Amino acid sequence: xxxxxxxxxxxxxxxxxxxxxxxxxxxxxxxxxxxxxxxxxxxxxxxxxxxxxxxxxxxxxxxxxxxxxxxxxxxxxxxxxxxxxxxxxxxxxxxxxxxxxxxxxxxxxxxxxxxxxxxxxxxxxxxxxxxxxxxxxxxxxxxxxxxxxxxxxxxxxxxxxxxxxxxxxxxxxxxxxxxxxxxxxxxxxxxxxxxxx
Amino acid sequence: xxxxxxxxxxxxxxxxxxxxxxxxxxxxxxxxxxxxxxxxxxxxxxxxxxxxxxxxxxxxxxxxxx
Numbered sequence: 001x002x003x004x005x006x007x008x009x010x011x012x013x014x015x016x017x018x019x020x021x022x023x024x025x026x027x028x029x030x031x032x033x034x035x036x037x038x039x040x041x042x043x044x045x046x047x048x049x050x051x052x053x054x055x056x057x058x059x060x061x062x063x064x065x066x067x068x069x070x071x072x073x074x075x076x077x078x079x080x081x082x083x084x085x086x087x088x089x090x091x092x093x094x095x096x097x098x099x100x101x102x103x104x105x106x107x108x109x110x111x112x113x114x115x116x117x118x119x120x121x122x123x124x125x126x127x128x129x130x131x132x133x134x135x136x137x138x139x140x141x142x143x144x145x146x147x148x149x150x151x152x153x154x155x156x157x158x159x160x161x162x163x164x165x166x167x168x169x170x171x172x173x174x175x176x177x178x179x180x181x182x183x184x185x186x187x188x189x190x191x192x193x194x195x196x197x
Numbered sequence: 198x199x200x201x202x203x204x205x206x207x208x209x210x211x212x213x214x215x216x217x218x219x220x221x222x223x224x225x226x227x228x229x230x231x232x233x234x235x236x237x238x239x240x241x242x243x244x245x246x247x248x249x250x251x252x253x254x255x256x257x258x259x260x261x262x263x
Contacts, residue, residue: 111209118211121263125231125239133232185211189230195208 024073031080032064035087042091048168049097050090057086101167108174109162111195115181116151122188123148133189140187147184151177213262223251230262239263 039061046054064079123145126132132141158173182196215226223241224234231239241251243263248254 114209115211118213118263125236125263129231129233129236131232133228133230136232190211191213193209193211 024077025068028068028073028076028080031077032061032068035061035064035080035083038083038087039090042087042094045098046090046094048166049094049101053090053093057083057090060086098167101171105162105167105170105174107195108171108178109159111193112155112174112177112181115185115193115196116148116155116177118190119144119148119151119181119184119188122190126188135189136187144184144187147180151180151184154180215260215262217254217256217258217260219256221254221256223254226260226262 039057043054043058046057060079060083064076064083067079068076123141126136126141127145132138154173154177158170158177161167161173162170178196182192184190185192185196213230215230217226223237227237227240228234237251240260240262241248243261247258247260254260
């Protein structure tokens, strides 16, 4: 974040020196390059956590560059000036979204293992049964078994993603696990916990 | 099954419960949930905090179905 502020400051300084002899070309170029550098520093996290906003800022940078290329240095400088606040806000939004997802992940990582354990237990018990109970077809049971394998695999991937810092990726996989777990529990006539609904 | 089975209090609680009705035995309950009366021992083992004898269950008792 400090880096972002520093780069934003560079943009501000560049904008402040537009009164040069080249009609502001050098200042506009410096401001746009600073914005591009600031966006580059923030884009990886921003694209992960606030992709729409990130693409919007990316578009605004492209627009500033296009104005510059057309010789509209005043317009390009003004556009670059507006980018300072946008890039700072983008970084803050990404940080906030990451924190929100991390909190959600903590809830999931506490609750989901118990749910998966309950499904695993039921599948193991039903596997010992001579016939399936009324309301559960062989097809549904086979689907539950294969679904459980998918759940375990996706849950491992989700944990690996979280450990590597990819909170958004971890949450995406965990959502898949949640949906599949709810589907299996319903198929096995198990009560679906509120958190899965 | 749906009318007698419920979730526990926690939002992530996946515990399935069954309330014993008149005429129930653990074997009948096992057949209802697992399709096999011989699996009654699974229910008995999961409820040893409230059951001391698999042949002695009481109407209204809430049993955990693993």
